[in-house]
Structure formats: C-alpha cells, structure tokens
Amino acid sequence: MRGASGWMVWIGAAVLGLLPPAAWPAPKTVCTITVNSPDEKESFRRHLGSENYRFVELVERGRPDWLDSSCRAKVSCDILVISAHYDGGNEFFPDSLDAREFLPVSELERVSCSGSCPTLFSKLKEVYLFGCNTLNPEPHSGATAELMRSLVREGYTKEKAERELQSLAAAHGESSRDRMRQIFTGVPVIYGFSSSAPLGPIAGSVLDRYFRQSGDREIARGRAGSRLLAAFAPFSLTSVAGLTPADPYWQTRLDMCQFADERRPIGAKLAFVYGLLQRHIGEARLNLDRIRRLRESLDASVLDDPLAAQVLEVIARDEDARDRVLAYARQTDRPDTRVAMLDLARDVGWLTREAHRDELAAMLRELQARRDAGVAEVNLACRLNADRSLDGRLGGTHGNGGTAQAAMRACLGSAEDRAHTLRALLGPAEADVQLAQAYLRHRPVDDPAELRDLTKGISEMPAGPAQVRALEALGRHYVSDGDVLHRLLDLYGRTPSSAVQSAVAGILLRADRSALPAARLRETLISLRREASRDGGAGTIDALITLLGAR
Structure with a gap:
C-alpha cells in the first residue's frame, strides 16, 4: 500500500506538471x-x-x-x-x-x-x-444613552424607549x-x-x-x-459576517452609502439629508458626523448645482425641522452634540452667525454654573472661542467658582481670570494645575518675560505630581530663552525627583538648546541623573543624551 501511495503521488505530480500554467490555481x-x-x-x-x-x-x-x-x-x-x-x-x-x-x-x-x-x-x-x-x-459614540434620555423626555416609557433605541443603534452602526x-x-x-x-x-x-x-x-x-x-x-x-441584502438592517447600509458613494451628486446627498430631517430626530443625531463631513466638503460652487441650491433653500425654510433640531440641541446634556446641532443650524440657514454665537454663549454660561465643570469644559470654551468671537460673553462673573470657571472665562478673554489661571498652575493642587494646563494648550504664553516668570515659579514648586504636570504644560511651548533653559537645567540638578528630571528632559528635547553648550548639558544629564529615573521616564532622558552625543 505504501508503494502504491507513492506511485499515486508521483502520477499526480506528473499530471500537474503537464498542465498549462493557466490551469494552475492562482x-x-x-x-x-x-x-x-x-x-x-x-x-x-x-x-x-x-x-x-x-x-x-x-x-x-x-x-x-x-x-x-x-x-x-x-x-x-x-x-x-x-x-x-x-x-x-x-x-x-x-x-x-x-x-x-x-x-x-x-x-x-x-x-x-x-x-x-x-x-x-x-x-x-x-x-x-x-x-x-x-x-x-x-455603542461607541454615547449617542444612544443621550437618545434614551431624549425619548423619555418625549414621553416614551422606558421599555418603549429601549426598543426604539435598539432599533436605531443597530440600524446606524452605533x-x-x-x-x-x-x-x-x-x-x-x-x-x-x-x-x-x-x-x-x-x-x-x-x-x-x-x-x-x-x-x-x-x-x-x-x-x-x-x-x-x-x-x-x-x-x-x-x-x-458582513451584511447581506437579506439582513434586516441592510437598508442602513444603503443609507450609509447615500453619504459615502462619491458617484452621487452633491444635490442628491443634500436631498437625502433633507429626508433624514423629516424622520425622528434620532436619525439625524446618529448621522451627525456624516452630515458634518458633507457640510465641510461644500464650497461656493455648490450653488451652481440647481438641485443642491434648491434643496438648501427648502431646508432653510423648514421651520418644523429647525424647531426639532434646536429643541434637541438645547435639551441634550452632551455639549459636543449641542455644538454639532447648533453648527448644523447655522450652516443650513436656521441661525444667523450672531444667533449662533448667542446659543454657544448660553451653553457656556450653563456649563460654567456647574459645580463639576472641569478640563472638558475648559477645552470646549477655548476651542469654541478660537477666533475670539465670544470674547466677553462670560463677563460679570469674575471671582465666581473655582479654577475651572476662571479658566473658562480666561478662554473668553478675561485678563483677570487668565492671571488667576496661571497662578493655579503654580499651586499645590494637581487638579488645578491640570485645569491651567488645559487652558495653556489653547492659549500659550507668548511674552518672553512672562514665560521666564512662569518657569521661575514652576522651578520653586515642591517636587511631586503637580510640578511634573506644570512642567508638561511649559513643555508645550517652544523654549529658546537662555534664562529659561538655565533655570530648567538647575532644576534638573537639584530636584530629588526622577519624574521631574524626565519632565525637564522632555522640554529640553524639543527646545532650541543653542544657549546651552551641548557637551556641558550632556555631562550634567549623565552625572546628576537620579538612579530611579532609569525606570518609567528613562527613555526621554536617554533620547536626549543620545541626541547630544551624536553632535
């Protein structure tokens, strides 16, 4: 049997060898x-x-x-x-x-x-x-929980809201x-x-x-x-397995392609958005990201498309859709959703630019009044006022609340609250330092004298997590000032904390170090390095030492 098996293998191989290349499996x-x-x-x-x-x-x-x-x-x-x-x-x-x-x-x-x-x-x-x-x-976006609360507000029972929600979430790829x-x-x-x-x-x-x-x-x-x-x-x-036309949610695949198919003219895509706005508000909410991308792709030439111009005009006149979108925006407890809804209302002509700014300012006043306002609210306030169009909209509340509220007002142009926020960067509470750090991501210090004073204050803080975080905030600035660099190097040499040394090395790695002789800097990094820093943040210090040695 063994010999017969060998002959069979040999014959099979010979037959395969006689086949033309086109017959071989690709x-x-x-x-x-x-x-x-x-x-x-x-x-x-x-x-x-x-x-x-x-x-x-x-x-x-x-x-x-x-x-x-x-x-x-x-x-x-x-x-x-x-x-x-x-x-x-x-x-x-x-x-x-x-x-x-x-x-x-x-x-x-x-x-x-x-x-x-x-x-x-x-x-x-x-x-x-x-x-x-x-x-x-x-669900990954948080929209389903938000919609659940919205449905209950509309009068749905919890059970009916859950059924509606499951259908919407599964249907829209949540x-x-x-x-x-x-x-x-x-x-x-x-x-x-x-x-x-x-x-x-x-x-x-x-x-x-x-x-x-x-x-x-x-x-x-x-x-x-x-x-x-x-x-x-x-x-x-x-x-x-991937969806097939037999799947009960196949229609939502078709809805996705209404946005994604690049063959479809812009007018047809806008007409689909208008159709979405006639459905339950949850349909528009779950497609907010796709609607936003479509809006951002539009330019002045869209008005040259007769269908697109006509659909935009119809949407702008649709007061029922306007009222439903704005009502949802004002009631949602998710600021990012509220902003996206308000942006949609502005872009389709339901809100003037001034009315849009009024809505954003009203939202920020509500957020500022919350006792649990934190880093997310500071980031939002600074981001929404990147063009300074909301400056002064939180005026008249100076001194109210804590560092989060001060940082939000600083984002909206308050000089007094900016000073308050920068003082918090030098304080002992890491949570306050984190809030000031969030503010400085959006509003970095551009005055060299102020940056020197800030560095001096950070270098005098007690070693610990708050000082490390304050150094990280400083590190987001492009440091080239000789006084700042020498003060940081002095801090590196005298701190007992390996984490502080790593944070200083991170700043120096990205800085313009021309005011510091490379050989002296490298020697200081090696000779004064804390042994514990070979764990955790050691990679930053090693990278800087290697970089200096390559010169």
Missing part, C-alpha cells in the same frame, strides 16, 4: 494595511509563503492617497489584514507621533460604496482587524461591530477584538504559534477558524 492575494507595527503582516508572510499567496501592502509611505492608488491599480484582495490602533469609532492610527499614515473609517466606507473602486473588496473571503475594539458590540459589518458587506468572516487587542509583537507571536500548529488550513476558506479563535481566546478575538 495565488491568493493577501492585502495588508500596516498603519502601526508590521508584526501581524510578517507572521502571515513567513508562514503562508509566496507560492500560494501574493502579498500587497496597500499603504504607500508619504503618499496621502494610497488607498485610491490601490483602487486605480485594480488590486483585488482575497484576504485583508489591518494592523493599527483603533479609536473605537472613526480612525485607525499609529502609535508613533512622527507617522503620517492614518486610515479614517469614512475612507473604508467610501471605498466600500463607490464604483470607483469596484475590485478591492469584491472577492474578500476574510478580514483581520488587529486593533482594540474593532468588533466591540457596544457599534464598531455593526459599522464593520456595513463596510465589509458579503464577507463571510471578519475577525476583530471585542475589547483590548494584544500589542503587535504579542499578536505576531500568537500567530506564529497558530501557523506552526495549523498551517493555512483555515485561511481563505470563508469560514470562521475555530483554531485561530482558540489561539486568541485570552484576547477577546471574535468573528462576524
């Missing part, structure tokens, strides 16, 4: 989108080899239109592997601050919906999403899992993580063990691999 195409570490991609490449699999990296470094480039090249993927961090809703991103390659989920929606890229995802059998929460079933199912329609298996994913090197190691034990027997088969799921069981790997 290699499967493994497309990779490597925004972060390449560990997962390299594991697939090592174990699948090049005989039966062809690897195509879609990311082209330094080229912003790399996904379009793949579409134009008519790449067709059998397998797609995405390696990146994931923000839980809108973007795949790298962990390196220097990296410039990102993958917005809206781009995947565009490719999925548009005829300009018909081949890229058309033959997919499997998708591997190596990022945290890529298949998390929980979870990462639902959104990926909408994008990768018809794909038999989408792998991803329902919570935290392993870091790249760990994922690569797990894949290596899996491939050594199982080979490629589960790859590109269009069925969930039980061995792969078991290998990643400690890391919450799960799998789902």
Whole structure:
C-alpha cells in the first residue's frame, strides 16, 4: 500500500506538471494595511509563503492617497489584514507621533460604496482587524444613552424607549461591530477584538504559534477558524459576517452609502439629508458626523448645482425641522452634540452667525454654573472661542467658582481670570494645575518675560505630581530663552525627583538648546541623573543624551 501511495503521488505530480500554467490555481492575494507595527503582516508572510499567496501592502509611505492608488491599480484582495490602533469609532492610527499614515473609517466606507473602486473588496473571503475594539458590540459614540434620555423626555416609557433605541443603534452602526459589518458587506468572516487587542509583537507571536500548529488550513476558506479563535481566546478575538441584502438592517447600509458613494451628486446627498430631517430626530443625531463631513466638503460652487441650491433653500425654510433640531440641541446634556446641532443650524440657514454665537454663549454660561465643570469644559470654551468671537460673553462673573470657571472665562478673554489661571498652575493642587494646563494648550504664553516668570515659579514648586504636570504644560511651548533653559537645567540638578528630571528632559528635547553648550548639558544629564529615573521616564532622558552625543 505504501508503494502504491507513492506511485499515486508521483502520477499526480506528473499530471500537474503537464498542465498549462493557466490551469494552475492562482495565488491568493493577501492585502495588508500596516498603519502601526508590521508584526501581524510578517507572521502571515513567513508562514503562508509566496507560492500560494501574493502579498500587497496597500499603504504607500508619504503618499496621502494610497488607498485610491490601490483602487486605480485594480488590486483585488482575497484576504485583508489591518494592523493599527483603533479609536473605537472613526480612525485607525499609529502609535508613533512622527507617522503620517492614518486610515479614517469614512475612507473604508467610501471605498466600500463607490464604483470607483469596484475590485478591492469584491472577492474578500476574510478580514483581520488587529486593533482594540474593532468588533466591540457596544455603542461607541454615547449617542444612544443621550437618545434614551431624549425619548423619555418625549414621553416614551422606558421599555418603549429601549426598543426604539435598539432599533436605531443597530440600524446606524452605533457599534464598531455593526459599522464593520456595513463596510465589509458579503464577507463571510471578519475577525476583530471585542475589547483590548494584544500589542503587535504579542499578536505576531500568537500567530506564529497558530501557523506552526495549523498551517493555512483555515485561511481563505470563508469560514470562521475555530483554531485561530482558540489561539486568541485570552484576547477577546471574535468573528462576524458582513451584511447581506437579506439582513434586516441592510437598508442602513444603503443609507450609509447615500453619504459615502462619491458617484452621487452633491444635490442628491443634500436631498437625502433633507429626508433624514423629516424622520425622528434620532436619525439625524446618529448621522451627525456624516452630515458634518458633507457640510465641510461644500464650497461656493455648490450653488451652481440647481438641485443642491434648491434643496438648501427648502431646508432653510423648514421651520418644523429647525424647531426639532434646536429643541434637541438645547435639551441634550452632551455639549459636543449641542455644538454639532447648533453648527448644523447655522450652516443650513436656521441661525444667523450672531444667533449662533448667542446659543454657544448660553451653553457656556450653563456649563460654567456647574459645580463639576472641569478640563472638558475648559477645552470646549477655548476651542469654541478660537477666533475670539465670544470674547466677553462670560463677563460679570469674575471671582465666581473655582479654577475651572476662571479658566473658562480666561478662554473668553478675561485678563483677570487668565492671571488667576496661571497662578493655579503654580499651586499645590494637581487638579488645578491640570485645569491651567488645559487652558495653556489653547492659549500659550507668548511674552518672553512672562514665560521666564512662569518657569521661575514652576522651578520653586515642591517636587511631586503637580510640578511634573506644570512642567508638561511649559513643555508645550517652544523654549529658546537662555534664562529659561538655565533655570530648567538647575532644576534638573537639584530636584530629588526622577519624574521631574524626565519632565525637564522632555522640554529640553524639543527646545532650541543653542544657549546651552551641548557637551556641558550632556555631562550634567549623565552625572546628576537620579538612579530611579532609569525606570518609567528613562527613555526621554536617554533620547536626549543620545541626541547630544551624536553632535
């Protein structure tokens, strides 16, 4: 029997050798989108080899239109592997601050919906999403809880509100899992993580063990691999299938494509938005991000499109829709939603610019009156007043509240409250320092004398978390002043805290150090370094020492 088996293998090989090349099975195409570490991609490449699999990296470094480039090249993927961090809703991103390659989920929606890229995802059998929460079933935007409260205010019973909410949330891709199912329609298996994913090197190691034990027997088969799921069981790997026309939520895939399909004229997209505004307000709320992106894409030429101009005029005259949107905006307890709704009302002509500013100021006054106002409110106040159009709108309340309230008024132009906020940066309470830090992210110090005084005050603070945070706030400024640099170096030498030393090194790493001789600075960093700083923040100090040694 053994000899007969050998003859059968030999005959089979001989027959295959006689077949023309066109009859050989074509290699499967493994497309990779490597925004972060390449560990997962390299594991697939090592174990699948090049005989039966062809690897195509879609990311082209330094080229912003790399996904379009793949579409134009008519790449067709059998397998797609995405390696990146994931923000839980809108973007795949790298962990390196220097990296410039990102993958917005809206781009995947565009490719999925548009005829300009018909081949890229058309033959997919499997998708591997190596990022945290890529298949998390929980709503990611917070909109569902907000809508729940809105429905109860409208008079719904809790049970009826929950039923309505479940339908809206599942229909509109309010979870990462639902959104990926909408994008990768018809794909038999989408792998991803329902919570935290392993870091790249760990994922690569797990894949290596899996491939050594199982080979490629589960790859590109269009069925969930039980061995792969078991290998990643400690890391919450799960799998789902993409939506199909038989799915009860298929209509919402079509709604998504109303926005994402680049073939559709702008007038048709605006007409769809108008239709959304006639439905329950929750429909518009759950599509706010898509509506915002559409609004931001408009320019003056939109008025040259007769349909677009007509639809915009109809929307501007729709008082019922106006009242429903503004009522929702004023009642919501989420400031970001309120701002988005008010921006929508301004952009479609329901609010004049002055009325829009009045609404924003009213919201900020309400937030300022809250005892729990904090960093989020300070950031919001400064961001909304980036153009200084709200200056003075919180006037008359100087001295009321604590540092958060003072920082919000400082964001709106109060000189007295700015002084209060900067004094808080030098105080002993880390929470107050954090509030001042938030303010300085938006309103940095640009007076050299004031920056020197601020550095002097920070250097005299007691060593501890508050001083470290104050140094981090200082580090967001581009430091070049010799007095500031020498004072920081003096602080490095006398502080007993390794964390403070690391924070000082972080400032010096980004500063213009021309006022400090490089050799002397390097010697000081090495000779006065606290032993404990070799843990935790050691990387910052090491990076600065290495940089100085390379000169």
